[in-house]
Amino acid sequence: MSESTPQESFGHLLPPSWTTQVTSWLAEDTPSFDYGGYVVGAAPRTATLYAKSPGILAGRPFFDEVFRQCSCTVTWHIDEGTPLDPSSDPTNKIRVATVEGPTRNLLLGERVALNTLSRCAGIATSTRRLVSALRAAGYDGIVAGTRKTTPGFRLVEKYAMLVGGADSHRVDLSAMVMLKDNHVWSRGSITEAVRSARRAAGFALKIEVEVQSEEEADEAIAAGADVVMLDNFTPEGVQVAARRLKERWAGKRHFLLEVSGGLNIENAASYVGRDIDILSTSSIHQGVPHVDFSLKIDH
Secondary structure: OOOOOOHHHHHHHOOHHHHHHHHHHHHHHOOOOOHHHHHHOOOEEEEEEEEOOOEEOOOHHHHHHHHHHOOOEEEEOOOOOOEEOHHHOOOOOEEEEEEEEEHHHHHHHHHHHHHHHHHHHHHHHHHHHHHHHHHHOOOOOEEEOOOOOOOOOHHHHHHHHHHHOOEOOOOOOOOOEEEOHHHHHHHOOHHHHHHHHHHHHOOOOOEEEEEOOHHHHHHHHHHOOOEEEEEOOOHHHHHHHHHHHHHHOOOOOOOEEEEEOOOOOOOHHHHOOOOOOEEEOOOOOOOOOOOOEEEEEOO
16 A cells, blocks of 8 residues: 555544445445356456546545455555546556455446545545635635535545545534524524524534625624624625624624635635635535546456
8 A cells, every 4th residue: 555645644534334334335236146246256356446537536445445345455556635647648547556356346346436436536626626726816714515415425525525625614414503594584583593502502513604694694793603604695795794794893703704605616716805714615516527437457
């Protein structure tokens, strides 16, 4: 295995139960007989993982676990988080890893491992692209993904955001209290919603409130919100509101300002401002292209 890098350390975030997800993926893909496996048998073979399109390598722990459960071993030749550019190679593909094991088992894990790696790398690539664009535009705040993830695949998608250089925001409903319009309408007011949330969450969890106007932001801050999300503001409107809020509450209350709603690689730079602490978006993980990988048995 290659030497550890800071990017690889994200694998240590994964909870003890995460390998059961891989078990369920394999069970879904082969619910009964493996007819192709019967054809090829169990003779030991090696296979090479190739990258065939540009992107960021991400998803090594998941790829490893698929093949571990298939009694195969993986040797990586490229570190997690490394940019891949197949056009730089005469063959238009890059040798990324070698997998060894019984022939049947190599093919048993092939599609599950490739699908996971391709999706994870695609999100990391999209994330890296947006983060780089915002840094180039002078933004040094937090870039975050959202909870609009795929049920059953959230762990992979949130992991990919981290590898790509973004903040994972709240991973699930238990990670932070986010009070959106439906919460506020159901409770009656922002103030009552925040008070109720604080009673349950205590001091350990931050409370974020989604607001539609500067007046609502003032109410959220006065009620004790830790983070205020300016949702679906125009670029010009968010700059004005953020500046006035920070000036008005300077020295009185500490809070973070988050901007969200329709941000993507084309328009995110227009929201950059010194008073904005967080830019969050689902564009880095929803509908993004996959990175193309293939696994070929050596012959």
